[in-house]
Amino acid sequence: MGKIFYIMGKSSSGKDSVYRRLEADKDLGLKRLVIYTTRPIRDGEENGREYFFTDEEKLEEFRKNGKLIESRTYQTVYGPWTYFTADDGQVSVGDDCYLGIGTLESYMQLREYYGDEVMWPLYIEVEDGERLERAIARERTQEVPKYEEMCRRFLADQRDFSEENIQKAGIEKRFQNDNLNECVKEIVNYIKSVQ
């Protein structure tokens, strides 16, 4: 049975860093599940790697064709940004395993779409103060740092990833990202144990 390993966690918890390491681990043989976003591309990102960077028109096209699995829109400091998952032919859950990143909400919707036995959550956690420091440090490296948006997300995450919502999504296992190498090692072991 194929599986989708789905990385979740608050902003700057290290989802993207973990994703890159897992993807580069050829032993695991994980294929990418890339979602779409209408938000602008950040320095260092690549279209089709972190996201497919797209627009409202494409979103509506998927919706019209019944290929939109889930979508969420955030009222950001820069206007609405939509993130969505589309059944665009990337995933054929036969025996292959995939790696994706998302939110608790999108995880639940994908579970509804693909089924319980396909979805394997990887929930990443970092102490809030440390996470905020990492977020600021990351923002500083951007040509145009978006501190206001960073703060908005930090606050929104406290609600979106409340303990209640984590429970509701049925997340039982959590991976601490204090040290990236250790965190990745733990996740790799976990994936291998269920693959």
Ligand SMILES: Nc1ncnc2c1ncn2[C@@H]1O[C@H](COP(=O)(O)OP(=O)(O)OP(=O)(O)O)[C@@H](O)[C@H]1O
């Ligand atoms: N264990 C770690 N120790 C120190 N820094 C880390 C660690 N893991 C990740 N980082 C750094 O923290 C920042 C945030 O990590 P990353 O971009 O992977 O988070 P994310 O969860 O994908 O964030 P977002 O959801 O906001 O895109 C990056 O600059 C990354 O290099």
